[in-house]
Amino acid sequence: xxxxxxxxxxxxxxxxxxxxxxxxxxxxxxxxxxxxxxxxxxxxxxxxxxxxxxxxxxxxxxxxxxxxxxxxxxxxxxxxxxxxxxxxxxxxxxxxxxxxxxxxxxxxxxxxxxxxxxxxxxxxxxxxxxxx
Amino acid sequence: xxxxxxxxxxxxxxxxxxxxxxxxxxxxxxxxxxxxxxxxxxxxxxxxxxxxxxxxxxxxxxxxxxxxxxxxxxxxxxxxxxxxxxxxxxxxxxxxxxxxxxxxxxxxxxxxxxxxxxxxxxxxxxxxxxxx
Amino acid sequence: xxxxxxxxxxxxxxxxxxxxxxxxxxxxxxxxxxxxxxxxxxxxxxxxxxxxxxxxxxxxxxxxxxxxxxxxxxxxxxxxxxxxxxxxxxxxxxxxxxxxxxxxxxxxxxxxxxxxxxxxxxxxxxxxxxxx
Amino acid sequence: xxxxxxxxxxxxxxxxxxxxxxxxxxxxxxxxxxxxxxxxxxxxxxxxxxxxxxxxxxxxxxxxxxxxxxxxxxxxxxxxxxxxxxxxxxxxxxxxxxxxxxxxxxxxxxxxxxxxxxxxxxxxxxxxxxxx
Amino acid sequence: xxxxxxxxxxxxxxxxxxxxxxxxxxxxxxxxxxxxxxxxxxxxxxxxxxxxxxxxxxxxxxxxxxxxxxxxxxxxxxxxxxxxxxxxxxxxxxxxxxxxxxxxxxxxxxxxxxxxxxxxxxxxxxxxxxxx
Amino acid sequence: xxxxxxxxxxxxxxxxxxxxxxxxxxxxxxxxxxxxxxxxxxxxxxxxxxxxxxxxxxxxxxxxxxxxxxxxxxxxxxxxxxxxxxxxxxxxxxxxxxxxxxxxxxxxxxxxxxxxxxxxxxxxxxxxxxxx
Numbered sequence: 001x002x003x004x005x006x007x008x009x010x011x012x013x014x015x016x017x018x019x020x021x022x023x024x025x026x027x028x029x030x031x032x033x034x035x036x037x038x039x040x041x042x043x044x045x046x047x048x049x050x051x052x053x054x055x056x057x058x059x060x061x062x063x064x065x066x067x068x069x070x071x072x073x074x075x076x077x078x079x080x081x082x083x084x085x086x087x088x089x090x091x092x093x094x095x096x097x098x099x100x101x102x103x104x105x106x107x108x109x110x111x112x113x114x115x116x117x118x119x120x121x122x123x124x125x126x127x128x129x130x131x132x
Numbered sequence: 133x134x135x136x137x138x139x140x141x142x143x144x145x146x147x148x149x150x151x152x153x154x155x156x157x158x159x160x161x162x163x164x165x166x167x168x169x170x171x172x173x174x175x176x177x178x179x180x181x182x183x184x185x186x187x188x189x190x191x192x193x194x195x196x197x198x199x200x201x202x203x204x205x206x207x208x209x210x211x212x213x214x215x216x217x218x219x220x221x222x223x224x225x226x227x228x229x230x231x232x233x234x235x236x237x238x239x240x241x242x243x244x245x246x247x248x249x250x251x252x253x254x255x256x257x258x259x260x261x262x263x264x
Numbered sequence: 265x266x267x268x269x270x271x272x273x274x275x276x277x278x279x280x281x282x283x284x285x286x287x288x289x290x291x292x293x294x295x296x297x298x299x300x301x302x303x304x305x306x307x308x309x310x311x312x313x314x315x316x317x318x319x320x321x322x323x324x325x326x327x328x329x330x331x332x333x334x335x336x337x338x339x340x341x342x343x344x345x346x347x348x349x350x351x352x353x354x355x356x357x358x359x360x361x362x363x364x365x366x367x368x369x370x371x372x373x374x375x376x377x378x379x380x381x382x383x384x385x386x387x388x389x390x391x392x393x394x395x396x
Numbered sequence: 397x398x399x400x401x402x403x404x405x406x407x408x409x410x411x412x413x414x415x416x417x418x419x420x421x422x423x424x425x426x427x428x429x430x431x432x433x434x435x436x437x438x439x440x441x442x443x444x445x446x447x448x449x450x451x452x453x454x455x456x457x458x459x460x461x462x463x464x465x466x467x468x469x470x471x472x473x474x475x476x477x478x479x480x481x482x483x484x485x486x487x488x489x490x491x492x493x494x495x496x497x498x499x500x501x502x503x504x505x506x507x508x509x510x511x512x513x514x515x516x517x518x519x520x521x522x523x524x525x526x527x528x
Numbered sequence: 529x530x531x532x533x534x535x536x537x538x539x540x541x542x543x544x545x546x547x548x549x550x551x552x553x554x555x556x557x558x559x560x561x562x563x564x565x566x567x568x569x570x571x572x573x574x575x576x577x578x579x580x581x582x583x584x585x586x587x588x589x590x591x592x593x594x595x596x597x598x599x600x601x602x603x604x605x606x607x608x609x610x611x612x613x614x615x616x617x618x619x620x621x622x623x624x625x626x627x628x629x630x631x632x633x634x635x636x637x638x639x640x641x642x643x644x645x646x647x648x649x650x651x652x653x654x655x656x657x658x659x660x
Numbered sequence: 661x662x663x664x665x666x667x668x669x670x671x672x673x674x675x676x677x678x679x680x681x682x683x684x685x686x687x688x689x690x691x692x693x694x695x696x697x698x699x700x701x702x703x704x705x706x707x708x709x710x711x712x713x714x715x716x717x718x719x720x721x722x723x724x725x726x727x728x729x730x731x732x733x734x735x736x737x738x739x740x741x742x743x744x745x746x747x748x749x750x751x752x753x754x755x756x757x758x759x760x761x762x763x764x765x766x767x768x769x770x771x772x773x774x775x776x777x778x779x780x781x782x783x784x785x786x787x788x789x790x791x792x
Contacts, residue, residue, distance in 0.1 A: 042630035077209030102438035112380030234702035244644030341473030508776030605737030
């Protein structure tokens with residue numbers, strides 16, 4: 001149902017297999033999810049995105065769960081069905097409780113509502129909010 | 133520059149003033165920001181949104197700063213200029229460090245990128261991601 | 265500040281002037297607004313969009329004001345600053361009252377909120393909602 | 397297929413059942429639709445959103461059908477599959493004719509087109525459109 | 529699964545059939561795709577959109593394939609599932625190679641990423657970029 | 661006016677200066693544009709995005725101008741004011757003619773329109789469009 005064929009491990013080139021194996025080992029899963037199988041049509045994209053995911057999503061000044069919550073929020077605002085599903089699952093795997101999920105949804109809902117209002121009202125930015 | 137007049141405290145009705153005073157007291161500011169002055173054209177919306185903001189944004193299963201980060205993320209994805217400005221400032225006021233801001237931006241950038249990819253590839257959702 | 269020069273009546277070609285004159289006459293204004301001056305860089309687009317605006321926005325099964333309200337709603341959701349401004353003004357010119365504006369904003373706000381929730385929850389469509 | 401389990405009446409808590417029963421009675425339906433069953437994972441959200449829907453969508457300065465048309469327009473612009481389906485059905489239930497539906501679509505299409513143009517052209521807002 | 533019935537050739541009015549036949553002849557296909565069958569509920573929209581598609585998408589200052597690539601890019605950014613599928617197929621039919629598809633996706637991904645960044649940073653437009 | 665300070669060359673760290681100098685040399689400009697000055701608050705993002713821009717935007721299976729056109733299209737759909745301005749200017753610098761610009765806008769307008777229609781109609785994807 002994708003716009004490109006999904007590339008399975010058995011049919012993958014060595015460089016694609018290497019990324020698949022890295023994903024499987026790091027995430028302790030038996031198979032990579034469909035996003036990577038679609039992305040593998042461009043081995044460069046596959047390597048580049050996976051490298052960026054590993055770097056950006058690791059704990060740093062923000063912890064790993066907070067990063068997943070932000071990821072879900074962006075994906076919902078961008079109507080990315082696949083990304084909402086995969087990163088909600090990732091957030092759960094990183095310990096998101098039902099109470100945290102409910103609060104995430106409440107903030108997304110509130111922000112969406114006030115975004116709609118501010119975009120309708122075309123509110124001018126207050127001078128004190130401008131940093132640069 | 134808004135699509136409605138901004139209502140200043142001096143010209144506000146008693147019910148609008150009551151909300152303004154509550155905002156000023158809770159946030160320890162001398163004046164409310166433009167969003168509320170625009171929203172005050174509908175006193176019901178003003179009361180309802182402020183009440184929701186107070187409820188949703190208070191610390192709970194997620195802390196107050198995490199909620200602001202999620203708010204900024206949704207607002208950036210929705211291209212809401214005003215909301216990005218006001219909630220970036222709110223996040224700073226709640227302690228967001230430059231390092232945390234940089235990581236917030238890195239997650240927004242990565243999510244936007246993979247949203248674009250998944251929406252272009254129309255990747256089918258893996259069965260294990262479906263909860264309901 | 266546009267990405268193309270704005271073409272004033274004095275510098276316009278005869279075919280562009282003809283559209284400008286039609287807009288001015290129909291709307292009883294002294295000058296066309298900036299959208300048309302930018303669009304005039306492509307005379308075909310100018311004619312085609314103006315023709316479509318005249319056809320679609322005239323009263324039919326829906327009255328002219330209802331159509332402007334729908335226009336504002338789409339423009340706010342698409343974060344189109346210019347379009348929100350121009351069509352809010354158009355709705356006022358067609359009789360939108362402050363009470364109607366407030367209710368328009370309330371529906372936009374509610375829809376934005378539940379859009380954010382449904383996109384986060386990825387709610388499956390109920391069978392009874394499917395017509396085709 | 398949702399990111400949360402759908403909560404059926406039989407498994408719902410008393411406060412959730414009370415909302416379900418209110419929805420069923422007001423809408424004269426045998427069961428609530430999936431949106432509410434997903435939202436019920438957070439009883440507070442369920443109560444709050446349902447209360448807001450009842451208040452905002454009732455006839456006021458705008459009639460109930462006009463409000464549904466606006467709702468569909470926002471939902472289409474936000475690519476909310478579920479919301480487009482449920483509110484198109486709601487508009488039909490409130491009397492939307494095929495001719496009105498066709499005109500709604502024509503306005504959404506025209507607004508989407510000019511939003512795309514104005515966002516590409518970055519047309520500056522004319523001074524006369526600014527109210528605040 | 530659409531919000532309107534899909535109108536098949538056998539049940540179509542003469543004016544709808546004429547458009548269907550024109551599409552089938554020009555594209556050398558046995559049947560029109562679902563978009564047209566849904567749009568046919570409004571014969572005017574059907575004729576108007578098909579006429580615009582024929583005019584806009586023909587080779588001109590930009591070749592036909594470049595136009596399809598732009599179409600896919602807009603559709604992905606707008607989360608239009610149907611449009612991404614149909615115009616990716618159209619691009620392939622016009623000769624898009626897997627290498628070109630991969631580069632199209634890379635540009636969409638990069639633009640989405642920097643859009644997210646610029647919208648988060650609210651970067652002011654440099655004076656030299658303003659033409660009008 | 662940004663949400664972060666803009667970092668000028670004189671105040672930049674050596675690693676930031678190195679990127680600035682590379683941009684200036686490659687683009688033959690006297691100063692980098694504001695996007696980079698904002699991004700420089702996170703030297704890692706600056707380096708990473710600039711590296712990706714250089715790789716992705718160079719001529720390959722698609723030529724450099726086609727890539728800029730796609731970039732503008734995504735940016736317009738995402739309502740990224742800054743990105744539309746900077747990449748329209750970049751397209752001009754790479755040889756975009758006014759006729760090509762007009763056709764780019766016509767395709768963006770048409771795609772936006774049919775995106776709005778397909779999202780309103782919720783047209784099911786035809787089986788022949790599914791590759792994976």
